[in-house]
Amino acid sequence: MSTISPRSSPRSSPRPEPQAGRGGFGRLLRAEWTKFRTVRGWVVALTAAALVTVLLGLLSASSNHASCGAGPVEVACPPPPTGPDGEAVDDKFYFVHRPLAGDGGITVRLTSMTGKIRKPDVTPGVRNEVAGLVPWAKAGVMIKESTEQGSAYAAVMMTGAHGVRMQHNFTRDMAGRPGGVSPRSPRWLRLTRAGDTLTGYESADGTHWTEIGTAALAGLPATVQIGLFATSPGDLTVTQGDLGGSVAAARFTEATGEFDQVELQGNASGAWRNDDIGVTVAPDGAEHHPGRAGRSGGTFSVTGVGDIAPAIEGPTPERPLSSALTGLILVIVVAVMFITAEYRHGLIRITLLAGPRRGRTLAAKALALGLVTFAAALPATAITFTVGGRILRDNGNAVLPVSGLTQVRIVVGMAALFALAAVLALALGALLRRSVAAVITAIAVIVVPHVLATTSVLPDSAAQWLLRLTPAAGFATQQSIPQYGHVLGHYAPIAGFYPLPPWAGLAVLAGYTALALGLAVLRLRRRDA
Template identity: 90%
Template sequence: MSAIPRRSSHHAEPGAGRGGFGRSLRAEWTKFRTVRGWVVALTAAALVTVLLGLLSASSGHASCGAGPVEVACPPPLVGPGGEAVDDKFYFVHRPLVGDGGITVRLTSMTGQIRKPDVTPGRRNVVPGLVPWAKAGVMIKESTRQGSAYAAVMMTGGHGVRMQHNFTHDVAGRAGGVSRQSPRWLRLTRSGDTLTGYESVDGTDWTRIGTATLAGLPQTVQIGLFAASPGDLTVTQGDLGGSVAAARFTEATGEFDQVRLEGSTSGAWRDDDIGVTVGPDGVEHHPGRAGQSGGTFSVTGVGDIAPTIEGPTAERPLSGALTGLILVIVVAVMFVTAEYRHGLIRVTLLAGPRRGRTLAAKALALGLVTFAAALPAGAITFTVGGRILRGNGNAVLPVSLFTQVRIVVGMAALFALAAVLALALGALLRRSVAAVVTAITVIVVPHVLATTSVLPDSAAQWLLRLTPAAGFATQQSVPQYAHVLGHYAPIAGFYPLPPWAGLAVLAGYTALALGLAVLRLRRRDA
C-alpha cells in the first residue's frame, strides 16, 4: 500500500517570507503618517531648528574699527587650499628666476613673551620662545598674503620642520639650536617641486620632505624669515570651564653662511608681511632685520599657519538642540503609545517576528526623521551663513565637501537619536521615563560639555563616551597639530573626528535597539 502524502503542520507566519520586512516597513510608515500629532511634532522640530538657527544668525553682528568709523570686518585671508590662514611674518628676500635654492646656518634662536603684569603699569616681558615660533628659509610665490610657499625652519619646541601652503607640516630632527650646536637648513626649487634638507655640520644632509606647488610662477621670492604666534594660556573659570588668552611674542633668528643658488638679482629687501597698521598709520608690533657682513638677524611676530579663530560655518545650527528634543519626544511616543493603548498586541499579531517588527519601526522612524532634518539643516546652514556674513561676520570658509558633511551629518544625528529614543521607549515602556533618559544621555552631556560648567578634560571625556559624541559631525574647522589652539568643546572643537563621533552614537543606538529586541522576545507585550 502506497503512503498517502500528509500536509505539513507548519504554517507560514503572516508577513513571513519574501517581502515580509517590506510590508512591515510600509505598515509602520502608514502608522506614523496617519497620526497627525506625530507628523505635526516632527514638522515643528524641523521648523524650530530653522527658525532658531536663523534667529541666532540674525543676532550676530560684527564690525571693525577704522579710526572713529565702524566698518564691516574684512573676509578671512584665504590660502591656496581655500582655508582661512594667518600669513604674518618678517621676510628678508630676493627674487629667484627659475630653479635654485638657499642654504643657511642658523646659529641662534631667541625670543620674548609678554606675560600677565605683576606690577600694575609695568609690562612683564620675559625671554623665551613659544613652541611654534619659527625661523628659517622660505620660497614664496610672492609677498602677497596667502600666496603659496614652502619653508624649512627651526621651531621653538618642535625641532626642525618643513611646512608648505599653511596646512602641511613634516617633522625633521628634534632638539634646539645654539652657537655650540648650530643647524643648517636648505630649500631648493626644481620647477614646481620644492625640497627641504637639514644638516648638523653643513656636509651630510638629510632630506626632510618635498612639496609640489602647482602653478608656481617663473619668478618667486627666496630668503630668510621669522614669525612667532601668540602665547596661549588657558585658565580655569570661576564657574567652571576655561578661559583662553593669547599674548604678544616675538622670535629672532641669527643666520650666517647664507648661500644662494640660481638666478637671483638685486639687493636684499625687507618686508614685514601682514604687519598691523593702526588708524594713525603706526605699525603695531613691527618686525625688524639687520645685516652685518654675512650675518643676518631677523625678528618677526605673527604666524604662517591655518587660522582657527573666528565665527564658524556651523554657528546657525545652534537651534538644533531644541529641534532634537522634539524629535526625541516623537520617537518615544511612536512606540510607547502602542503600549499605553494596548495596540502593541495587534502589531505583533500582524508581524509575529518581533525583532523584525521593531527593526521596521526603527527604520521607518529613522528615514522619516532624516528626510525632515536634511532640508531643515540645509536651509539653516545656507541661509544662516548668508545672514552672518551680511551682518559683517568674517565666517571661516570651508570646502563644499565639509558643508555637505555638516548638513548630512546633522540629519544622520537626528535620525540616530530618534532610533535611540525609540529603543529606550521599547525598553522602558513608559513615555516620561524614556524621554527623560534619552535627553539625559544625548542632549545633557552636550550642554554640559559646551558651556562653562566642566573642566576641558572632563568635557572631552563626556563627548567621547556618551551618545553626545555624535555632535562632532557639526565641527567645520579641523584641529591642526602645528597650530597651538584652545581645542576644547567650549571653543567648538570635539575630541573625536566627525564620523567617529557619529559612529559612537550609532553604537549606542545599535546596543539599545538590540536590548529592546531581546526584551520584546522574552516578555509579552
C-alpha cells in the same frame, strides 16, 4: 514634561495592518510609515522640530553682529586670507627676500633663536616681558609664490620646541631632527626648487645633509620670492574658570633668528627687500607690533610676529546649528511616543500579530522613523547652515571658510544625528515602555552631556571624555575646522573642538543606538507589554 499623544479618533490613532506582517519586510516598513503619517500630532511635532531648528538658527545668526574700526567709521570685518586649498590661514611674518627666476635654492646657517613673551603685568604701568620662545615660534628659509597673504610657499625652519620642520601651504608639516640651536650648536638649513618641486634639507655641520621632505606646489610662477623669515604666534594660556570651565588667552610674542653663511643658488638677482607680511595697521597708519630686520656684513637678524599656519579662531560656519538641540528634543519626544503609544493603547499585540517576527517588526519601525526623521532634518539643517551663514557674513562676521565637501558633511551628518537620536529614543521607549521615563533618559544621554561639555561647567578633560563615551559624541559631525598638530590652540569642546573625528563621533552614537535597539528586541521577544 509635556508629551504628544495620538488622538483617540479613528483619523489620528495608529492603525496596524495585520496583513503587512504576512509579506516581506517592505510591507512592514510601509505599515509603520502609514501608522506615523496617520497620527497628525506626530507629523505636526516632527514638522515643528524642523521649523524650530531653522527659525532659532536664523534668529541666532541675526543676533550676531561684528564690526572693525576704520577710523571713526565701523566697517565689516575683512575675511581672513585663504590658502591654496581654500582654508582660512594666518600668514603673518617678517620676510627678507629676493626674487628667484627659475630653479635655485638657499642655504643658511642659523646660529641662534631668541624671543620675548608678554606676561601679565606685575606692576601697574610697567610692561612685563620675559625672554623665551613659544613652542611654535619659527625662523628659517622660505620660497613663496609672492608676498601676497595666502600664496603658496614651502619653508624649512627651526621652531621653539619642536626641532627642525619643513612646512608648506599652511596645513602640511614634516618633522626633521629634534633639539634646539645655539652659537655652539648651530643648524644649517637648505631649501631648493626644481620646477614645481621644493625640497628641504638640514645639516649639523654644513657638509652632511639630510633630506626632510619635498613639497609639490603646482602652478608656481617662473619667478618666486626666496629668503629668510621669522614669526611667533601668541603665548596661549588656559586657566580654570570660576564655574569650572576654562578660559583661554593669547599674549604677544616675538622671535628673532640670527643667520650667517647665506648662499643663494640660481638666478636670485636684485637687492634684498624687507617686508612685514600681514602686519596690523592701526587707524592712524601706525604698525602694531611690527617685525624688523638688520644686516651686518654677511650676518642677518630677522625678528617676526604672527604665524604661518591654518586659522582656527573666529566665527565658524556651523554656529547657526546650535539651534539643533531644541529641535532634537522635539524629535526625541515624537520618537518615544511612536512606540509607547502602542503600549498605552494596548495596540502592541495587534502590531505583533501583523508581524510575528518581532525583531523584524521593531527594525521596520526603527527604519521608518529614521528615514522620516532624516527627510525632515536634512532640509532644516541645510537651510539653517546655508542661510544662517549668509546672515552671519552680512552682519559683518568674518566666518572661516570651509570646503564644499565639508559643508555637505556637516549638513548630512547633522541630519544623520537627528535620525540616529530618534531611533535611540525609540529603542529606549521600547525598553522602558513609559513615555516620560524614556524621554528623560534619551535627553539625559544625548542632549545633557553635550550641554555640559560645551558650556563653562566642566574642566576640558572631563568635557572631552564625556564627548568620547556618551551618545553626545555624535555632535562631532558639525565640527568644520580640524585640529592641527603644528598649530597651538585651545582644542576643547567649549571652543568648538570635539575629541573624536566627525564620523567617529557619529559611529559612537550609532553604536549606542544599535545596542539599545538590540536590547529592545530581546525584551520584546520575552514580553509583549
